[in-house]
Amino acid sequence: MDFRLICAVLLPLLAFTRAEQVKFADCGSVEGKVSQVDISPCPTQPCELHKGKSYTVNVTFSNVDSQTSKALVHGVIAGVPVPYPIPNEDGCKSGIQCPIQKQKSYSYINELPVKAEYPSIKLVVEWELRDDSSKDLFCIKFPVKSHLGI
Numbered sequence: 001m002d003f004r005l006i007c008a009v010l011l012p013l014l015a016f017t018r019a020e021q022v023k024f025a026d027c028g029s030v031e032g033k034v035s036q037v038d039i040s041p042c043p044t045q046p047c048e049l050h051k052g053k054s055y056t057v058n059v060t061f062s063n064v065d066s067q068t069s070k071a072l073v074h075g076v077i078a079g080v081p082v083p084y085p086i087p088n089e090d091g092c093k094s095g096i097q098c099p100i101q102k103q104k105s106y107s108y109i110n111e112l113p114v115k116a117e118y119p120s121i122k123l124v125v126e127w128e129l130r131d132d133s134s135k136d137l138f139c140i141k142f143p144v145k146s147h148l149g150i
């Protein structure tokens with residue numbers, strides 16, 4: 001096969017699957033310090049979410065002590081938070097080995113599925129992970145654009 005053809009096929013594929021560090025805002029993390037949020041695939045920011053696709057969210061945080069962790073996700077549309085269902089709300093089954101210890105750093109990994117019935121709009125995703133006492137272990141938010149899939 002021609003080298004240029006290999007490049008033409010492989011490079012866009014690599015660009016598409018690479019995790020991107022996204023800009024995020026803290027929305028009330030009580031103890032946790034979030035150092036990085038990666039979303040894959042997200043070649044341009046704000047991330048464009050296509051219907052029928054699923055996105056991987058990777059939140060790296062530290063400074064937390066907790067036995068359990070439970071995720072709560074909202075899509076904020078024109079200032080109104082709407083519950084956003086995710087397949088697994090147990091953080092301890094999402095890349096985190098519980099109990100969570102203060103001196104360690106963790107990467108919370110989960111899927112953000114975009115269902116066909118969601119509207120095509122700009123919204124803010126607010127992602128909370130709660131600790132044993134239902135306090136926000138972390139709360140992050142990032143803008144996304146939702147698109148009709150092809």
Ligand SMILES: *[C@@H]1O[C@H](CO)[C@@H](O)[C@H](O)[C@H]1NC(C)=O
Binds near residue numbers: 019036058059107109
């Ligand atoms: C999540 O992000 C952290 C920080 O960049 C990285 O070290 C880790 O490998 C990532 N995990 C996955 C599964 O992508």
